[in-house]
Amino acid sequence: MYYFILLIILVLYYLRPLKEPFMNSVRANIRRPRRNMRIKIENTWDFLKKKFYVLLKKYDFF
Numbered sequence: 001m002y003y004f005i006l007l008i009i010l011v012l013y014y015l016r017p018l019k020e021p022f023m024n025s026v027r028a029n030i031r032r033p034r035r036n037m038r039i040k041i042e043n044t045w046d047f048l049k050k051k052f053y054v055l056l057k058k059y060d061f062f
Helices: 002-031 037-058
Strands: none
């Protein structure tokens, strides 16, 4: 249970700097939708998954 809470805190901490520019791009795309929005979201997810994987490796969860 403790590890789970720690993991959530770490994820939130890593999401914080990424959130602001990403949310701005989402808002801009609501006003004028573009085709590359899907790609942006996919890239962000890939980035988060890599970061997550590195964290898990670093703290020996596997």
